[in-house]
Amino acid sequence: MNDLIKNLQKFSIENFPLQTVSQFIGKYQFSSEELKSYCFYKDTKYARHLVHKEKDFEILIVCWNPGQIAPIHGHEGEKCWMRVETGALQISNYNLNSVNPLSLTMIDVVKGEVGYLDGPAEIHSVENVFNEPAVSLHIYAKPFAECDIYDLEDGLILKTKLLYDSMYKEPC
Numbered sequence: 001m002n003d004l005i006k007n008l009q010k011f012s013i014e015n016f017p018l019q020t021v022s023q024f025i026g027k028y029q030f031s032s033e034e035l036k037s038y039c040f041y042k043d044t045k046y047a048r049h050l051v052h053k054e055k056d057f058e059i060l061i062v063c064w065n066p067g068q069i070a071p072i073h074g075h076e077g078e079k080c081w082m083r084v085e086t087g088a089l090q091i092s093n094y095n096l097n098s099v100n101p102l103s104l105t106m107i108d109v110v111k112g113e114v115g116y117l118d119g120p121a122e123i124h125s126v127e128n129v130f131n132e133p134a135v136s137l138h139i140y141a142k143p144f145a146e147c148d149i150y151d152l153e154d155g156l157i158l159k160t161k162l163l164y165d166s167m168y169k170e171p172c
Helices: 002-013 018-027 032-036
Strands: 047-054 057-064 069-073 079-086 088-098 103-113 123-127 134-141 146-151 156-161
Touching: 002 018, 002 057, 002 134, 018 079, 018 134, 079 088, 079 103, 088 134
Parallel strands: none
Antiparallel strands: 047 057, 057 134, 069 123, 069 146, 079 134, 088 103, 088 123, 146 156
16 A cells, blocks of 8 residues: 555646556556454445545545446546456446536446556446445545546536545544
């Protein structure tokens, strides 16, 4: 993990060059013990675990039980990378057509299996539609405390506060 943090600190000086960061994250390998130390699941929703945070970036491990979903959401214009570490996730990416009335177009749906890298993400949803738990790595450059949730049914964009389920391996 220290290697990941040190490299992200270097990338922050260059405002996280997309291709360089994507290549690095795509090749980065956690030890299985290190990854497991952050894996705590919740029954009711996916679990967000803060691994490291500083002013320029944060690293999260997210644990997904089957059927859990992150609704359509944005990343507030920040750069975000997600990589599937175990299991598989369905990633649906969208383009925003209009705000009033709210209109999104789905650009693609991907089965993200182990090693799949999505990013930098803009508007998307992530769902574990498969029969086994999944774990994903998320890197946000810059950290943000809330994001937009796109409610297509009611035609609304809702600002939602983001919470952690654990910070530095300690439950919140």
